[in-house]
Amino acid sequence: MSQPDASFETLLVHLKENRGFDFTGYKRSSLTRRVNRRMAHVGISNYAEYLDYLEVHAEEFTALFNTILINVTGFFRDAEAWDYLRAEILPSVLAAKAPDEVIRVWSAGCASGEEAYTLAMSLADALGVEEFRQRVKVYATDVDEEGLTHARHATYDERRVRAVPAPLLERYFDQVGGRFAFHKDLRRSVIFGRNDLVQDAPISKIDLLACRNVLMYFNAETQSRVLSRFHFALAPAGVMFLGKAEMLLSHTKLFHPIDLKRRVFRKVASPVPPNGGFLTEAPPAHARPPIGGLDLLRHAALLASPLAQVVVTVDGLIALCNRQAEDLFGVSSRDVGRPFSDVALSYRPVELRRYIEQTHVERRTFRVTDIEYIRGVETSYLDVQISPLTYNDAGLLGVILSFHDVSESRRLRDELQQANRQLETAYEELQSTNEELETTNEELQSTVEELETTNEELQSTNEELETMNEELQSTNDELQAINDELRDRTGDLNQAKHFLETILTGLRAGVAVLDGDMRVLVWNRHAEDLWGLRQEETVGQHFLNLDIGLPTEQLCPLIRRTLAGDPGPHEMLLSAVNRRGRPIQVRVAGSPLDGVEGTASGAILLMEMEQDGGQFDGSLLVPLGKQDGQHTPETAGADDTTTTG
Numbered sequence: 001m002s003q004p005d006a007s008f009e010t011l012l013v014h015l016k017e018n019r020g021f022d023f024t025g026y027k028r029s030s031l032t033r034r035v036n037r038r039m040a041h042v043g044i045s046n047y048a049e050y051l052d053y054l055e056v057h058a059e060e061f062t063a064l065f066n067t068i069l070i071n072v073t074g075f076f077r078d079a080e081a082w083d084y085l086r087a088e089i090l091p092s093v094l095a096a097k098a099p100d101e102v103i104r105v106w107s108a109g110c111a112s113g114e115e116a117y118t119l120a121m122s123l124a125d126a127l128g129v130e131e132f133r134q135r136v137k138v139y140a141t142d143v144d145e146e147g148l149t150h151a152r153h154a155t156y157d158e159r160r161v162r163a164v165p166a167p168l169l170e171r172y173f174d175q176v177g178g179r180f181a182f183h184k185d186l187r188r189s190v191i192f193g194r195n196d197l198v199q200d201a202p203i204s205k206i207d208l209l210a211c212r213n214v215l216m217y218f219n220a221e222t223q224s225r226v227l228s229r230f231h232f233a234l235a236p237a238g239v240m241f242l243g244k245a246e247m248l249l250s251h252t253k254l255f256h257p258i259d260l261k262r263r264v265f266r267k268v269a270s271p272v273p274p275n276g277g278f279l280t281e282a283p284p285a286h287a288r289p290p291i292g293g294l295d296l297l298r299h300a301a302l303l304a305s306p307l308a309q310v311v312v313t314v315d316g317l318i319a320l321c322n323r324q325a326e327d328l329f330g331v332s333s334r335d336v337g338r339p340f341s342d343v344a345l346s347y348r349p350v351e352l353r354r355y356i357e358q359t360h361v362e363r364r365t366f367r368v369t370d371i372e373y374i375r376g377v378e379t380s381y382l383d384v385q386i387s388p389l390t391y392n393d394a395g396l397l398g399v400i401l402s403f404h405d406v407s408e409s410r411r412l413r414d415e416l417q418q419a420n421r422q423l424e425t426a427y428e429e430l431q432s433t434n435e436e437l438e439t440t441n442e443e444l445q446s447t448v449e450e451l452e453t454t455n456e457e458l459q460s461t462n463e464e465l466e467t468m469n470e471e472l473q474s475t476n477d478e479l480q481a482i483n484d485e486l487r488d489r490t491g492d493l494n495q496a497k498h499f500l501e502t503i504l505t506g507l508r509a510g511v512a513v514l515d516g517d518m519r520v521l522v523w524n525r526h527a528e529d530l531w532g533l534r535q536e537e538t539v540g541q542h543f544l545n546l547d548i549g550l551p552t553e554q555l556c557p558l559i560r561r562t563l564a565g566d567p568g569p570h571e572m573l574l575s576a577v578n579r580r581g582r583p584i585q586v587r588v589a590g591s592p593l594d595g596v597e598g599t600a601s602g603a604i605l606l607m608e609m610e611q612d613g614g615q616f617d618g619s620l621l622v623p624l625g626k627q628d629g630q631h632t633p634e635t636a637g638a639d640d641t642t643t644t645g
């Protein structure tokens with residue numbers, strides 16, 4: 001993945017110029033991580049290519065924007081800091097206001113609103129709901145419109161409100177369909193709006209400003225800019241509440257810590273006043289016993305002082321100076337008695353004459369700090385203290401100028417500030433990484449939830465499948481039972497068929513059973529023997545179309561009568577030719593095959609060949625047991641086609 005480079009900066013400038021969003025003031029470490037993450041998502045590995053992608057895919061900006069703006073938040077986030085704010089800070093903020101004065105609060109970078117509603121609950125708790133509604137305005141701003149939409153909704157799920165103390169949850173939320181909605185009457189006092197802390201003008205006259213876990217995403221320069229806006233935004237005694245990574249160690253001129261650990265600061269109304277701690281106490285008025293040789297002693301003490309010191313009389317003449325003053329500024333005992341204004345020290349390295357005059361007037365100590373003093377190649381830094389010299393009621397005797405060399409302490413202070421800045425940056429970095437981890441954690445959590453949902457869906461599908469399976473099983477059982485029954489019936493049928501075939505084979509006559517259309521249904525073994533056609537060749541064929549030696553057309557009237565349901569008996573004696581081509585006499589008897597309600601569904605034809613001597617097989621008329629040719633037909637005659645009955 002690309003390192004931050006010129007193309008990364010080009011990308012930021014593009015976003016600023018084309019999308020109106022300025023990320024150039026954001027810390028590069030976290031920013032590049034977030035952009036890289038987005039690029040990995042769309043499968044791009046360098047910034048220039050990603051810029052092209054952004055130009056073509058307008059919707060990608062929203063995704064990038066949402067990835068960069070980490071919106072981890074929560075009710076009473078860092079509970080200990082909120083406890084402190086509620087117990088120690090809010091009472092003093094409220095006490096500083098007149099009873100009917102409006103209290104203005106600003107949640108800057110409010111994400112999805114939890115911080116703003118936490119402020120509202122805390123204030124409502126301190127003031128009572130009615131007074132809260134009349135006096136408090138909570139302005140809640142963010143640059144992320146999506147977050148603001150969520151915040152305006154004021155509805156959160158169970159997991160989100162877990163951090164709200166139970167009594168507050170009960171007092172300030174309504175439960176609606178498993179979700180928690182912030183009370184409408186308090187909600188009205190919370191005003192949401194879009195405000196870009198880097199580019200937009202701040203809200204003014206704010207008594208309490210919460211800007212938590214936002215500054216840490218900005219670089220030092222942008223932080224300074226935003227902080228001077230906050231300084232402007234706050235009322236004179238306004239209080240600022242930052243996130244736990246935001247220590248403000250390098251902005252002590254604008255804000256004083258009230259509690260550094262909990263990140264609560266008060267606005268500093270004006271630059272630090274001159275230090276009054278150097279005022280020279282006049283000796284007590286009551287007289288002490290005189291001590292001899294004091295002048296000499298004082299003189300010696302002055303000379304021995306480690307500080308460079310010069311004493312100037314009320315008339316402006318140099319009265320005393322010590323060795324350090326000579327070493328540092330070249331003012332020596334030779335200059336004693338000269339007007340101080342004649343020596344270069346009076347105006348270099350700092351204009352002192354003005355301070356001396358002011359000391360005469362105000363009779364108090366002045367201090368001028370951090371004066372750069374260049375001597376040749378050496379630069380040092382000095383603090384100068386100008387103190388009045390008085391003695392009892394004698395009035396002003398003169399002025400003593402003391403020069404402290406603070407180069408070393410300044411160097412140490414700079415180093416400390418630098419270390420603080422680094423510490424601050426490292427801490428903020430850690431915190432933002434932490435927030436990223438929290439986001440990733442939330443993403444994981446939502447993936448787990450998604451998996452859980454999918455799992456539940458699968459379970460329910462599984463249950464449905466099991467039910468279907470059971471239904472199929474029971475249908476299967478029913479089919480099995482039907483099948484068994486069918487098999488039984490088929491067995492019965494086969495048995496019946498076999499029985500019928502046995503009977504048909506047992507008959508000595510040929511049998512042909514025809515359906516209503518004279519198609520052959522049954523053709524027994526004797527019929528095969530008689531006419532030389534096998535069962536397979538006849539079944540399904542029209543009887544009159546059979547190519548056999550029987551003149552079937554002559555049988556037509558007999559068959560028709562039989563099919564008409566006439567019970568008969570119908571008989572004919574016909575001359576025919578058997579399968580061997582020998583002429584034979586055949587007697588044919590027809591009887592109707594019973595159909596519904598007395599109709600015939602077909603015809604049974606028995607065909608019996610005349611034996612030598614005019615005898616027939618007799619099977620037509622005689623039951624099986626009586627066969628063997630003892631029977632004589634009622635009607636006989638080779639050419640006779642009469643029917644009886």
Ligand SMILES: C[S@@+](CC[C@H](N)C(=O)[O-])C[C@H]1O[C@@H](n2cnc3c(N)ncnc32)[C@H](O)[C@@H]1O
Nearest residue numbers: 069071072073074109111143144196197212213
């Ligand atoms: C980590 S959240 C902090 C939310 C809340 N203050 C808290 O501490 O729980 C950071 C928020 O700062 C917002 N933010 C980032 N840059 C901003 C800017 N330039 N102006 C205003 N809000 C910004 C983001 O949209 C996000 O909602």
